[in-house]
Amino acid sequence: MSTTTLNYPKPQKPWRPKQRDLIPTYLGILMVLLGTWALVEFTGFAGKLGAFVSVVICTTAVSTFLAGRSRGKQAAKNAAVASIITSLALLAIFPVISILGTVLVRGTKGLYVGFFTTDMGLASVNDPLNVGGILHAIVGTFIMIIIATLVSVPLGISTAIYLTEIRGPGSRLIRFLVQAMSGVPSIVAGLFIYSAIISGSGRGFNGLWGALALAILMLPTVARTAEEVLLLIAEDLREAGLALGATQWRTVAMVVVPAAKSGLITAMILGIARIAGETAPLLFTTGGGDVTNLNPVDGVMGSIPFAIWKALISGSAESNARAWASILVLLALVMILFFSARRLGKARR
Amino acid sequence: MTLAEEKRMTAPTPRVITTKPRTSDKIFRAVIFTGALSSLVILAAIAIFLGLRGFEILAREGLSFITGYEWYSSINSDGSAGEDPSVYGIGAMLIGTIITALIAVSIGVPISIAAALYLNFYAPNAIRGFLVGVIDLMAAFPSILFGLWGFNVLMPSGEYWAKLLHKYLGWIPLFDVSTPFFSRSPFIAGLVLAIMIIPIVTSIAREVFSQTPLDRIQAAYALGATKWTMIRAVVLPFGYSGVVGGAMLGLGRAMGETVAVFTVLNIIFQANFQILLGAGGNVASLIILKFGEASAEEIKALMAAGLMLFLLTLLVNMLADLLVSRTVKQGR
Structure with missing residues (x-):
């Protein structure tokens, strides 16, 4: 049997624009560059934002014209x-x-090794940058985050379980209140703790009160995220648990919560990211010490946002550099939390 | 028939089926219910405690606490109450709060809507996830960071744009200034707040737009709509009330923002309607400003101011939430 060589046509890509069709586009890009240059040169637009605005104006004009020329008014719009x-x-x-x-x-300028191992107890705000650090603030922030988490995560998760598993009376009201609570200004949480616990009682500032104020802000974030996570758990799992003869409590504790574990951890991390940088509530509750203090119920306690605040208020060049370095540390913390929450969230799906 | 088979034939003993929860379930439900009540309890406690502490001042000042422009705490150098009566009025600060928040919304919301439309309908798949991540990350930035950045980086270009606005639109009373002092103005505070509310408004608008019924979108394309005419005819009408709700949520955030505004704004006790002039106010930053060296009486007045702020933001948030949930529920 002889094989006849068939003359297959070469594969074509008719949807690809030909070089000739691209000429208007190239001309358009050229026009945009020229127009931008002219706008920046001859009008008041200056700086990066001005250049950006000029590019936008020119691109819009050119692309509108090109589309209008080839395909009419609607296409131009x-x-x-x-x-x-x-x-x-x-x-x-x-x-x-x-x-x-x-x-x-700006943040890297103020960093040095001692920044993480010393506190501001013996350093004043005007000292050079290689004296003093934010150990007290890092320690304080971590202690307060731990306490706030211990308070708000059980409350938040039980709110979520009530809304998704029990669906008892008042579910709609509670969901509504949690939403409303997430909009409470952070300063109000601080003022509330101050008015309820500290004001007029003779009790002083300390880390525990700060942590309680933070817990108020963390609760709605945890509750809402946890609710979303629990809603994703398949109804079959719950029914399977119940059909095996488990009580509701055993079903929730041994089937639903383990299935949603990574999601619930995400909820916790998002809550921590929400409060890690809160400044306003701490100003009313913690006193913001300069010395490393490991005891949350005795004496003032520093925190990273408070340290930034102090450095910002004092206004000297050194303290300003210190503020930027501290905010770099804070931002790194927030970003680590954020990305680990996202990674966990992705792994779930 | 064997004995065993006979045994099996006898009818099983009937058993009672009940829906009454077991004791363990009762305890479980009670515990969870108590936890779920925490938000109610906390919100009520905030209102009660701030109200209790602020009651004295609220009763004395009456309506002038909201309408009065003067905040004067009469105090002697030794800390005792001074002779002239103290006056507490947050009128100027309330006006400032509303002005800065409105500036924030009118700048931030159009950008957020555009960003949400871009993410839903224009963005190539490859960069959509990345952009969503960037905007979510922005939501996690602490407010003091926005304050510091706003003061050091945004302020110079904000001043530049304020001068430009003044130069070309100065004939509108809103953009007029009585003295050419452009730094630390409500306009710049509003810019910072606008940037701060972009992530939340964008994510709500995105959520709302993504609920648009797919059949309506396809129907619009089938009728020959371009992408923009489809958006105008289908997406925007559908998402209208949800986006309004998102904007109000942003408004609530902008009203309650403290540290960023305090860092950027020059706080003056006047009702200033010239948004480009470097003088303004905000209830939250008033509280921070006065708290440090406040007398016992002034602290009570600050509690009352806090109560007003709480009630205002709570009202705005509840309205916003109603609007958003209505739209999201009717979606696909």
Whole structure:
């Protein structure tokens, strides 16, 4: 049997624009560059934001014109809106880049090894940068986070279990209140602890009160995230547990919660990330000491946000550098928490 | 028939089936219910305690606590109460709070809506996840970071834009200034707040837009709509009330923000409607400003101010939540 070689046509990609069709696009990009240059040169727009605005104006104009020329008025409108929406979306992430960049550049200047191993007990705010550190603040922040977690996680998770497992009376009201609570300004939480516990009682500032104020802020975050996580658990699992003759409590404790474990840990981490940088409530409750204090129920306790606040208020160049270095540490902490929460969240799905 | 088989034939003894929970379940439900009540208890306790401490001042000042512009604590150098009567009014601060929050919303919400539309309908799949992550990360940034960054980095360019606005739009009373002093103005505080509310408003708008019924989107395309006409005809009407709710949630956040505003704003006890002028106020930053060296009486007045702030934000948040949940529920 002889094999006849068939002359297959070469695979084509008709949807790919040809070089000739791309000419208007190249011209358009050129026009944008020229227009931007002209705008920056001849009008008042200056700086990065000014340049950005000029690029947006030119891109919008050029893409509108090109779309209008080839496909009519509706297409022109569509292209204009697409360009505006894209640039506004870019504008929304501008600050993140700027913030991360600024903190990295300015924060690293104040860092040295002793920054993590000494406190400000013997150093004044105007001392050079190689004296003193934020050990007291790091220790205080960790102690307060642990206490706040111990208080708010059981309450938050039981709220979530009530809303998803028991679905008892008042579920809608409680869900509504948790939502409302998540909008309570952080300063109000601090004022509340101050008015309920400290004011007029002779009790002084300490870390425990600060942790309680933080727990108020952490509770809604934990409750809402945990509720979402528990809702994702398949109903079959619950029914299987009940069909095996388990009581509801055994089903929840041995089937539902273990199945949702990583999600519940995510809820906890998100709650911690929410409170790690809170400043306002601590100003009313902790007193913000400069010496490392391991006892949350006795004496003032420092924390990273409070240390930043103090350095910021005192205003000298050294303390400013210290504030940036402290905020770099705080930001690193928050980002570690954030990314581990995301990783856990991804692993679940 | 064997004995064993005979035995098996006899009818099983009937047993009572009950839906009454066992004792262990009763205890479990009681414990969980107590935990679930915590949010109710905390919210009530906040209102009660702030109300109790602030009651004296609220009763004495009456309505002028909200409408009065003067905040004067009469105190002698030794700490005893001074002779002239103290006056406490948060009117100027309330106006300042509302102005800065409105600036934040009017700048932040359009950007957030655009970002949400971009993420839902325009973004290529490859970068969508990354952008969502960046915006979520922004929500986790502590407010003192925004304050520090706003003061050091945003302020110069904010001033520049304020001057530009003043130069070209100065004939509008809103953008007029009586003295050319542009730094630390409500406008700049509003810019910082706008950036702070972008993540939350974006994530709510994204959630709302993603609930748009798919058949309506496809119907619009089938009728020959472009992407924009589809969005205008289907997505925006559908998400309207949810986005309004998201904007109000942002408003509530902006009203309650303390540290960032305190860092950026120049706090003056006047009702200042010239948003570009470097003078303004905010109830939360008033509390921080006065708390340090406050007398016992002034502390009570600050508690009353805190109560007002609490009630205001709670009201805004509850309205917002009603609007959002209504839209999200009716979705696909």
